Amino acid sequence: MSSKSARLLLLTLTLGLMSPAVLAFLWSSSPKDLLKPTDAKIVSKGQQVYDMSCAACHGSKLQGQFNWRTRDAQGYLPAPPHDPSGHTWHHPSEQLFNMVKFGIQHYAGADYKSHMPKFERALTDEQIVAVLSYIKSTWPKDIQAKHDQLNQQARSQTK
Numbered sequence: 001m002s003s004k005s006a007r008l009l010l011l012t013l014t015l016g017l018m019s020p021a022v023l024a025f026l027w028s029s030s031p032k033d034l035l036k037p038t039d040a041k042i043v044s045k046g047q048q049v050y051d052m053s054c055a056a057c058h059g060s061k062l063q064g065q066f067n068w069r070t071r072d073a074q075g076y077l078p079a080p081p082h083d084p085s086g087h088t089w090h091h092p093s094e095q096l097f098n099m100v101k102f103g104i105q106h107y108a109g110a111d112y113k114s115h116m117p118k119f120e121r122a123l124t125d126e127q128i129v130a131v132l133s134y135i136k137s138t139w140p141k142d143i144q145a146k147h148d149q150l151n152q153q154a155r156s157q158t159k
């Protein structure tokens, strides 16, 4: 066997041995995401912020409120889950950041009725990034990877 084909064989074997989890990890540690779900320090700060400021509505296990898709008699939606059963992960990081900082009205219009507070004054930008990093860190690797992909698409659209 030539040394070239030996190297090729070695490369194929190495890639073949990498588990999907490792590949997903390499993919999700893309430096361009505003969120840092693999940074243990940021994630643990974010968990504290979550427990203090979000868990009352979104649930201590990120499970959301009962019947979260159905508006109540006054037209308000219950708090949705932040686990993979919700649609938090369908929004690029920047949108999530803006919703937490400026409220849902930032996208839905000033007249939109929502119980979701805006955290512009209550939380710093770093705390908002931390809490969203914590939320993202709880998603399975494949959902995190899909979210990274979404961010990439969002970035290429704004260029």
Ligand code: HEC
Pocket (backbone or CB within 6 Å): 049, 050, 053, 054, 055, 056, 057, 058, 076, 077, 078, 079, 080, 086, 087, 088, 089, 091, 096, 099, 100, 104, 113, 114, 115, 116, 117, 119, 131, 132
């Ligand atoms: C007083 C209850 C309440 C608190 C506290 C709260 N939320 Fe919400 N949140 C809601 C409700 C209700 C919605 C649904 C928004 C709507 O009316 O359309 C929501 C929606 C969201 C969304 C949009 C989800 C999506 O899929 O579109 C994000 C992101 C979010 N909240 C993050 C947070 C974070 C992070 C915190 C803590 C810093 C927090 N929320 C605290 C009630 C709350």
